[in-house]
Amino acid sequence: MSFLNVVIERDTDSEESSSEDEPEDEEGSDAKAIEEVDEDEVVERVVEEVSAAKKRDKAPITISLKKVCKVCKRTGHEAGFKGATYVDCPMKPCFLCKMPVYPNYIGCPMKPCFLCKMPGKSFVVYFIACDLGTYIDCLMKPCFLCKMPGKSFVVYFIACDLGLLLLDTHYWVLGTGNEGHTTMTCPHRIATEHGVIPAPHRTTHNSLDYVFERQLRPGIAKIKPAFVIPDEVNCAVIRYHSRRVTCLEFHPTNNNILLSGDKKGQLGVWDYVKVHEKIVYGNVHGCILNNMKFNSTNDGTVYTASSDGTVGCTDLETGISLSLMNLNPGGWQGPSSWRMLYGLDVNLEKGLLLVADNFGFLYLLDMRSNNKIGEATLIHKKGSKVVGLHCNPVQPDLLLSCGNDHFARIWDMRQLQAGSSLCNLAHGRVVNSAYFSPQSGSKILTTSQDNRLRVWDSIFGNLDSPSREIVHSHDFNRHLTPFRAEWDPKVIPCLFVLRNAFTYISTGQLISEVTEPNITTISPVNKLHPRDDVLASGSSRSIFIWRPKENSEIVQPKDETKIIVCGRAEKKLKMKFEGESDDSDNDNFTIKGKNSKSGKSAPKSSRRSLKGKR
């Protein structure tokens, strides 16, 4: 059987027809795929082929009417968007857990291994005809699941209604026989342990562990015994910022003040108890405010790091920002030289402010003199972004950094130099954040773009691989503020992350999910209060304050500002408020009267409710 191929000769001096040069990658099965090809599709294909041929050279143009998958360009199946729903492509790895797709493949012993590239170590997969199967991975690679070297990935598949259950002693994952699984069938969507991949028990009992137990633990503050999950929206400011929120920080001494940074470089200061006392300072930075931190000895100002390449020290009363360092004194010279600041932390013991840029460098500033100390140190791969810095709360000499080179790295502040990191924690993709645990400082929690949170149980123990991996869907496209899982500063070991739902995770287990049906946007930015049972979350341009249900004091909206109250909220938060400026460049968010934009008035219900309160 042959395809309907149309060959168009070009009127050029090209030597010969080169259609044979093209690798013939498809086999007979494609033929079945021709059946129905509608005209539009034919036209599309013709256009594609012609332009492709133009690009290549002067070769004859071959038009073949194969129906191919939009995702992988192979025949035999169709994937991609069918109307509004996305059909998974069986050849693509699962979007959620990123487990690769293993085709039903028996490696040729004459070919190098598909995985480790070692000749002679062929990648072999056995499948039995019934629904039970065995999968044997390459022995040169650490186990794909538990990451333990030498523990080869041996899988027994048992058919069940969830797909195929994979049974082994040290992990708990589902797989689907001969082609892994797709996003729709990912076991992490339904796993009761919320995608936790338990690790083998790790106790080191080495001398460092002993030192830790003897010397450090007695100094660690008592754990707050009980904690309450703030699970109800108490108050919110809708469209507070003019661009999406990038970071949140609670005031270190004033319990009711929340600071928020946005993509435009503006800084919000909000007293969420006196709900309407809020301001957005517009002249703090020129673009994205990436991180902020208080110096708790002077809580009237906050340090901020921005993509405009400056470190700011902003007065919260006046909004006046003092620039402590500017990495782009010469102005814009093109993207290859423009420096942006991402990671930021304060080391109180040493009186240092630490910032890191998008080229892999760390800068130290003396917080008394505001002067830069020494030269910048390359702490991540040259040219890669360093997105996070965190000083160890117990050992001031320890610094944790993370960045786009897929690593989180531990450093000794006393000997900072390129390549001298104490430890490098490998990740599958970009590491969004890395934090030491707040009380003991001995654990590490990281969030990576490979859709996994990782917990390392002891910095004194084995750091070759994480103690736990938690699959959590946060690999969104670039338009969301990156997710960063954080420890609860009050309770250990508890941490949380969220998507549309809030998820508290302790020792890898899901404790609670709290949701608010009126929040229709994803909330990637979250901050737990250092003392109160309060959670602040930033979602798009809005900020929400969560409190526990039983204690919650419902704050009534006092004015027409964009405040909603949980439970009484209108069905749609996205309603347009009458008179609200549509212009997102509106800096200070004073609410205008009911003048402009008559064509875009609010829905009747919301307009009524606003009027009543004016």
Add this chain to the structure above:
DNA sequence: ACGAGATGCAACC
């Protein structure tokens, strides 16, 4: 009820 665009990373050569 659409579509565009703002964007960052990774894969590909």
Add this chain to the structure above:
DNA sequence: TGGTTGCCCTCTCG
């Protein structure tokens, strides 16, 4: 090694 291309899980505006 740089330059180009493509991208599913958003959100907003027109």
